[in-house]
Amino acid sequence: MTLAPPPAARVGDSLASVATPSLIIDLDAFDANLAAMSAFAARHGVALRPHAKAHKSSEIAKRQIEAGAVGVCCQKLSEAYPFAAAGIASIHVSNEFVGADKLExxxxxxxxxxxSVCVDALPQVHALGDAAKRAGVTIDVLPEVDAGQHRCGVTSVDALLALVDGIASQSALRFAGIQAYHGGIQHVADWAARKNEANRAADVAARYVQALNARGVRCGIVTGGGTGTVEFDAASGVFTELQPGSYLFMDGDYGSIGWGGESGWRHSLFVLSTVMSATRPGMAVCDVGLKGLAVDSGLPRSVHWLDAKGEALTYISANDEHGMLQAQRESDGDFAGLVGKRILLPPGHCDPTVNLYDEYVCHRNGRVTDIWPIDARGLSR
Amino acid sequence: MTLAPPPAARVGDSLASVATPSLIIDLDAFDANLAAMSAFAARHGVALRPHAKAHKSSEIAKRQIEAGAVGVCCQKLSEAYPFAAAGIASIHVSNEFVGADKLExxxxxxxxxxxSVCVDALPQVHALGDAAKRAGVTIDVLPEVDAGQHRCGVTSVDALLALVDGIASQSALRFAGIQAYHGGIQHVADWAARKNEANRAADVAARYVQALNARGVRCGIVTGGGTGTVEFDAASGVFTELQPGSYLFMDGDYGSIGWGGESGWRHSLFVLSTVMSATRPGMAVCDVGLKGLAVDSGLPRSVHWLDAKGEALTYISANDEHGMLQAQRESDGDFAGLVGKRILLPPGHCDPTVNLYDEYVCHRNGRVTDIWPIDARGLSR
Structure with a gap:
């Protein structure tokens, strides 16, 4: 039986008629962010390789390439497939992996x-080299160095050199440079403190590069950086390539921290939701909860009425499919009249929120202009 | 170009060779839970209508029906489609909805x-009745009463009676009973305290039923209850139908609270992950984070080695695609030897974790026997 839910939206629809919950891109803000980051990277003479884990959409990756990106990053191998299928010619898997399923x-x-891929242990270099040789392919390898996040990456020059030697011993692998990414400092609230942290991470990367140079090893690429530190990373002179992802969308957490310098990222990603119940004074319930909003970095920090006429509400808690909305001012008002009204919610964390949806509904000035599949959704292997 | 990731597993595979991260069902534990809840409901003379929002899989719904369930609950209308397509004949949407897209x-x-559907406001009754009449269909309607959760549901007998009258005025709608669900008490840790809360919710429901009876309205169905309170709900004599969902899988949060009486639910749902990096003493990194584990109810509370031979580790933090594992005992040990080893993680909250995956890899004694699509994944409209 061909029985499936109708499409959430069609091109030409008014945003007010899009089914909810839906993931919405404000294309004017999106385009501004896309252009601003490309111009920023060009101005600073660094390559831009945006992180596709943030958007998981080959339609967006194609637009990033058209705007000047040298390729994209993926965080997992399976995630790279839709981008490869869509013709993205250069993909960096900015993460370690192990096992036969991954080598395949x-x-x-x-x-x-x-x-290109990351490694931080010699057995993975050997396994990858053997697999690549058997398959007749060549893979660029970038050892990851721990730039302060204390997650993955080597922690000593000796360990890095051992990897470089290991890569050199494999005919199907090519040493392409290093990765130095510090995710833990991207959201440091204070701009100056963030700058200090970013500079410290860049110094760590620089020391590894110097150690390689001292041994006559040329380090072509130093890749890393994120939306929160991209200005400092570009100014450091250490990074040749930047990996920001969230700049396209922003999110509640990034929206809550301090920004300075040239930054001017706009919120372009929202969840469209409908108030579907309001039986108690000063409270309303909307139709998006944990299954449509990642809450690891907090609940939506604001509630925007689509028609700009409603009460000021706060999203105070999420169940699986319910969002609880509370009046900001003390209120015993009857909110029954709000039922059926639409709200836009900026997600607390864009990456895992995007991973809950199958498509973006894109609009300009309230009119749906594009629907883009999130074709890497769920591809975490 | 047909370029897509290879399947994560094939029937007959060893669990040790399944690609990671994957969502795993231990079928022995699953079957035990399935049979136990069916026997429980039969023993207490209440109908069992399990909540499909917990598993989102028509394969599982079919097994629940075969084991005696009268139908399933869904939390959203779009979520009901794959179950309808799979031949599940009776579906209760245990939630309010509003808008033309929902009526369609x-x-x-x-x-x-x-x-059957829930309502808690008269305009929705009229809109639903008009739409059903135009379409030539009949819909069972169960007004929701607020049993103490203070989310959706009417808060007075008068409001309930107005809905009942509204339903009666619509030729295409049928008043079928009421829903009284209190999600907020399902996870109360103390068994006796949970019993008190459940009995209080049942008393609220009973008062609404009595008010209907006093006005000559027969309340055929009283539906509600969840895994945490199902024993009390069944014993209350108020509920005619129970809606548990998590009993099939359990999860970290349910696993951490007190249980008594006849309960004996087993953990049957796990995320299979691989240690993919370990460059610092006493620490390791696995390949599942926020995009493969919902963390709204906490991180995985335990880490099980697939081959039962590793260090005792704690899952201490999650990034998008990384899970940080820390040695439980003070350790300066080199964990490099753990890289490539598999772990099983019981999710903190099963429902939103399931919503991240496209399939269950089902095994018995470490051998893959079934792969079930999560065909309602992402269907939150």
């Missing part, structure tokens, strides 16, 4: 795109 | 299944 994907991807 | 789904579903 790596060599398949490398037969379609210029693939 | 309701009447389409009602033309394929026996559909």
């Amino acid at each position: 994907m790596a060599v398949e991807l490398a037969s379609h795109v210029r693939l | 789904m309701a009447v389409e579903l009602a033309s394929h299944v026996r559909l």
